[in-house]
Amino acid sequence: MPLGEFELIARYFDRGPAREAILGIGDDCALLAPPSPHCVTAVSTDMLLAGRHFLADDDPATVGHKALAVNLSDLAAMGARPSAFTLALAVPQVDEAWLGGFCAGLFAIADRHGCELVGGDTTRGPTTICITVFGDVPPGAALRRDAAQPDDDLWVSGTLGAAALAVHALGEGRPRSPGDPARMRLDRPEPRVALGLSLRHLARAAIDLSDGLIGDLGHILDRSRVGAEVDWSAVPVDPSLDGLPEPLRRRLALAGGDDYELLFTAAPENRSAIEAIGGRLGLPLARIGRIVAGEGLRLHDARGRPLAVDAHGFDHFA
Amino acid sequence: MPLGEFELIARYFDRGPAREAILGIGDDCALLAPPSPHCVTAVSTDMLLAGRHFLADDDPATVGHKALAVNLSDLAAMGARPSAFTLALAVPQVDEAWLGGFCAGLFAIADRHGCELVGGDTTRGPTTICITVFGDVPPGAALRRDAAQPDDDLWVSGTLGAAALAVHALGEGRPRSPGDPARMRLDRPEPRVALGLSLRHLARAAIDLSDGLIGDLGHILDRSRVGAEVDWSAVPVDPSLDGLPEPLRRRLALAGGDDYELLFTAAPENRSAIEAIGGRLGLPLARIGRIVAGEGLRLHDARGRPLAVDAHGFDHFA
Numbered sequence: 129m130p131l132g133e134f135e136l137i138a139r140y141f142d143r144g145p146a147r148e149a150i151l152g153i154g155d156d157c158a159l160l161a162p163p164s165p166h167c168v169t170a171v172s173t174d175m176l177l178a179g180r181h182f183l184a185d186d187d188p189a190t191v192g193h194k195a196l197a198v199n200l201s202d203l204a205a206m207g208a209r210p211s212a213f214t215l216a217l218a219v220p221q222v223d224e225a226w227l228g229g230f231c232a233g234l235f236a237i238a239d240r241h242g243c244e245l246v247g248g249d250t251t252r253g254p255t256t257i258c259i260t261v262f263g264d265v266p267p268g269a270a271l272r273r274d275a276a277q278p279d280d281d282l283w284v285s286g287t288l289g290a291a292a293l294a295v296h297a298l299g300e301g302r303p304r305s306p307g308d309p310a311r312m313r314l315d316r317p318e319p320r321v322a323l324g325l326s327l328r329h330l331a332r333a334a335i336d337l338s339d340g341l342i343g344d345l346g347h348i349l350d351r352s353r354v355g356a357e358v359d360w361s362a363v364p365v366d367p368s369l370d371g372l373p374e375p376l377r378r379r380l381a382l383a384g385g386d387d388y389e390l391l392f393t394a395a396p397e398n399r400s401a402i403e404a405i406g407g408r409l410g411l412p413l414a415r416i417g418r419i420v421a422g423e424g425l426r427l428h429d430a431r432g433r434p435l436a437v438d439a440h441g442f443d444h445f446a
Numbered sequence: 447m448p449l450g451e452f453e454l455i456a457r458y459f460d461r462g463p464a465r466e467a468i469l470g471i472g473d474d475c476a477l478l479a480p481p482s483p484h485c486v487t488a489v490s491t492d493m494l495l496a497g498r499h500f501l502a503d504d505d506p507a508t509v510g511h512k513a514l515a516v517n518l519s520d521l522a523a524m525g526a527r528p529s530a531f532t533l534a535l536a537v538p539q540v541d542e543a544w545l546g547g548f549c550a551g552l553f554a555i556a557d558r559h560g561c562e563l564v565g566g567d568t569t570r571g572p573t574t575i576c577i578t579v580f581g582d583v584p585p586g587a588a589l590r591r592d593a594a595q596p597d598d599d600l601w602v603s604g605t606l607g608a609a610a611l612a613v614h615a616l617g618e619g620r621p622r623s624p625g626d627p628a629r630m631r632l633d634r635p636e637p638r639v640a641l642g643l644s645l646r647h648l649a650r651a652a653i654d655l656s657d658g659l660i661g662d663l664g665h666i667l668d669r670s671r672v673g674a675e676v677d678w679s680a681v682p683v684d685p686s687l688d689g690l691p692e693p694l695r696r697r698l699a700l701a702g703g704d705d706y707e708l709l710f711t712a713a714p715e716n717r718s719a720i721e722a723i724g725g726r727l728g729l730p731l732a733r734i735g736r737i738v739a740g741e742g743l744r745l746h747d748a749r750g751r752p753l754a755v756d757a758h759g760f761d762h763f764a
Contacts, residue, residue, distance in 0.1 A: 150486055154669065155591050156523035156653060157488035159583070162481070168468055169487065170475035171564065173578060175534035177571040205474035216493035216576045246489065253495040258534045258576035260491060265477070273473050335474060351472065 133250055136222055140231050141215070141245060149212055149246045158246035160212060160262060167264040172202035178255035187306065188226045190315045191257070192233030197317045198338065199261035200241055201388045204324035205336035207271040208263030210243035218253035241321055271327060271334035271392065276352035280332055280393035280419040283402065285320055285411055287366035288341060289377070292384020296376075310368045317388035323413075326405045327392060334392035340383040342437060344391060345425060358417035361430035378435075382427075393419050451568055454540055458549050459533070459563060467530055467564045476564035478530060478580060485582040490520035496573035505624065506544045508633045509575070510551030515635045516656065517579035518559055519706045522642035523654035525589040526581030528561035536571035559639055589645060589652035589710065594670035598650055598711035598737040601720060603638055603729055606659060607695070608684035610702020614694075628686045635706035641731075644723045645710060652710035658701040660755060662709055663743060676735035679748035696753075700745075711737050 137153065146152030150159035163169050176198075178184045182191045196213065203210050215234075219226070238245065243261065290313035294304050304311035320336070327334065333352055335344045341363070349356055365381045372380070394402055399415070406413035427435040455471065464470030468477035481487050494516075496502045500509045514531065521528050533552075537544070556563065561579065608631035612622050622629035638654070645652065651670055653662045659681070667674055683699045690698070712720055717733070724731035745753040 150585055151588070151590065156520040157490040157526060157581070157588075159524075159585060159588060160487040160489060162486055168480055169478040171478060171532060171578075171580075172475040173532040173534050173565060173576070174567050175536060175569055175574065175576055177536060177569065177574070180569065180571055202474040206477075208475060214489060214491040214578055216491050218493060218495060218574075247491060249492050251493055251495065251498065253498055253574075254572060256493065256495070256536075256571075256574055256576075258491070258493055258574075260489075260532055260534075260578040262489075263475070267468055267477060270469070270475075270477060272469065 136227070136250060140227050141248065143245070146244065146246060148244050152244070152246045153248070158214070160246065163264040166266050168267045170203055170206045170208035170263045170265050170270070171260065172199055173258065173260040174199050174202070175256065175258040184255060188229030189233030192230040193237050193316055195257045195259055196234055196237050196243070196261070197319050198388065199259045200237070200243065200319035200321055201317065201336040201338070203261055203263040204319050204321045205271060205334045205390055206263070206265055207269055207324045207328045207334070208265035209325060210241045210261065210263045210321060212244045212246045213238070213259050213261040215245060215248040216258040217248065218251045218256040220252065220254060266328070269328040271324065271331050273333055273335055273348050274351040276333035276348050276354050276393040276419045278354055278419055278421040279396065281396055281399065281415050282356055282358065282391070282393055282417040282419060284341065284364065284389055284391050284414050284416055285323055286387070286389040287364045287412070288337070288387050288389065289369045289381035289384055290366035291317070291386035292380040293368055295384065295386065296380060313366070314386055317386065319388060320390045320411070322409055323390055323405065323411060326409065330398045330401055331392040331394045334390055337385070337387040337389045337391055339385045341391060342382050342425065348391070348393065349423065349425065353423070355420045355422040355424045355426070356417055357420055357426045357428065359430065360427055360435055362414060362416045364412060364414040454545070454568060458545050459566060461563070464562065464564060466562050470562070470564045471566070476532070478564065481582040484584050486585045488521055488524045488526035488581045488583050488588070489578065490517055491576065491578040492516050492520070493574065493576040502573060506547030507551030510548040511555050511634055513575045513577055514552055514555050514561070514579070515637050516706065517577045518555070518561065518637035518639055519635065519654040519656070521579055521581040522637050522639045523589060523652045523708055524581070524583055525587055525642045525646045525652070526583035527643060528559045528579065528581045528639060530562045530564045531556070531577050531579040533563060533566040534576040535566065536569045536574040538570065538572060584646070587646040589642065589649050591651055591653055591666050592669040594651035594666050594672050594711040594737045596672055596737055596739040597714065599714055599717065599733050600674055600676065600709070600711055600735040600737060602659065602682065602707055602709050602732055602734055603641055604705070604707040605682045605684035605730070606655070606705050606707065607687045607699035607702055609635070609704035610698040611684070611686055613702065613704065614698060631684070632704055635704065637706060638708045638729070640727055641708055641723065641729060644727065648716045648719055649710040649712045652708055655703070655705040655707045655709055657703045659709060660700050660743065666709070666711070667741065667743065671741070673738045673740040673742045673744070674735055675738055675744045675746065677748065678745055678753055680732055680734045682730060682732040
């Protein structure tokens with residue numbers, strides 16, 4: 129006999145009494161413990177649909193990982209410390225192998241970040257995952273999109289374009305194999321939570337790169353009412369893009385989404401402190417340009433010659 | 447040209463600077479204001495799918511109302527005061543008439559309960575709505591499912607079975623018209639938020655009736671490790687069920703879902719205080735039985751003769 133809804137929750141999602149929350153799974157609501165002293169609660173929500181954000185035959189552990197990773201990435205971009213999450217899940221039927229794999233991937237990254245499942249909802253339908261994640265941040269230290277100032281340095285973590293290369297290969301009908309480095313960047317993004325926490329009081333504005341550098345930088349510029357100059361030669365293009373035609377390489381690195389690196393601005397006097405953070409975390413941090421008064425993004429090459437900004441970020445309805 | 451994702455958010459969902467939240471729509475995370483003094487944050491999430499929880503051609507204002515109402519009902523069942531919510535929304539295309547209607551229904555009930563939209567996610571896909579709602583409650587006053595005690599009275603608000611009658615009529619191929627009272631109960635449930643707040647420090651355990659009285663009472667009994675006796679003649683059956691064959695009437699009232707009334711337990715010495723609350727709110731509160739030591743639910747008629755409990759609550763995977 130197939131599992132019922134309540135057995136499903138008990139078997140896969142109820143891991144015993146809440147550790148951090150006051151009340152976890154099994155009541156009408158969860159009760160969250162108060163945030164740390166002097167902190168407020170940061171909240172983000174993301175919905176992933178089969179066929180759009182992942183494929184029905186993707187490794188379920190990868191789906192579970194990514195569903196929480198993209199939410200943790202939003203906390204990272206705010207400088208917030210993860211504490212808890214809720215999960216609303218629709219599945220077409222109770223497939224124990226899929227659920228077991230999904231939970232393995234989900235709880236591995238949850239536990240690594242100290243982020244506890246406190247409640248949720250299960251229903252039958254096309255596979256759909258909606259996670260809402262909670263974290264703590266001192267309100268004055270939150271890395272807001274509207275906080276960039278002229279003369280701030282513009283920084284980006286890690287390397288860009290590998291996840292977009294995997295998407296591009298899929299679109300070309302030549303999907304990368306699951307262990308391929310570019311495919312790993314697409315399937316198993318690592319939210320930059322430790323970096324976000326380290327940037328409290330050092331960075332001003334931040335955003336995570338889910339829709340591509342140009343599109344996501346545009347959100348900071350719009351909300352901060354500033355412009356930016358970006359040196360293409362300083363952009364940390366992922367080595368998996370080596371050898372591609374330059375226009376494609378540039379498009380993937382600047383307009384491809386799914387990198388989940390952090391883009392942030394900081395005052396120039398914080399340069400050495402930020403470089404030290406990169407060293408401590410073992411995560412390259414590249415200074416790719418600066419914020420300027422005015423509006424718009426100007427892209428230039430190593431000699432300062434303008435390059436066309438013809439790429440747009442990802443828009444689900446474009 | 448159809449609206450893009452960001453224009454969609456700006457036009458329909460961004461209603462200006464946050465009123466209660468520290469930071470609302472438009473950043474990586476929302477920042478929630480701290481809960482009221484001596485309170486913690488209650489959280490609940492529900493996902494509604496087209497074709498399962500509502501129909502694609504349902505009035506979109508009704509869909510917007512119900513999506514938030516079922517979440518507010520969870521706060522009510524906890525005795526929590528609504529404060530904020532997030533919305534993840536998938537729609538197959540940007541249909542401005544549908545979105546306008548959906549938002550009208552959604553924001554009408556949100557504003558009536560002082561519950562502010564603070565963030566969300568939009569994507570393209572089969573119409574899917576996932577709301578996560580936040581409220582404040584003093585942790586010691588929360589109405590938990592595990593708090594029922596032997597000799598507690600068992601109470602239920604309002605009347606039962608009307609929403610199930612509308613579902614039944616739909617299943618029989620004779621759907622009720624949108625203005626029909628039973629259909630209104632199904633489409634426009636009124637979360638019992640004011641009742642939940644009034645029951646703080648008076649009720650012990652509570653749950654909202656989404657899956658039917660028998661199934662939902664079962665959750666209280668399981669988690670409180672107690673049993674219950676219910677007097678069928680005291681159950682407030684909705685008048686729209688008058689004249690139905692008795693077995694159907696009983697099944698709809700006891701096992702039909704979607705009533706969104708509150709079922710709660712309270713010590714007998716609180717009877718007059720609880721009756722006064724019903725009078726003040728203009729909401730009938732019926733004492734339908736009591737909690738007993740042991741386990742299981744015994745249903746009896748007005749003379750104490752046992753009735754069969756053959757109905758089960760709703761299970762999405764049964």
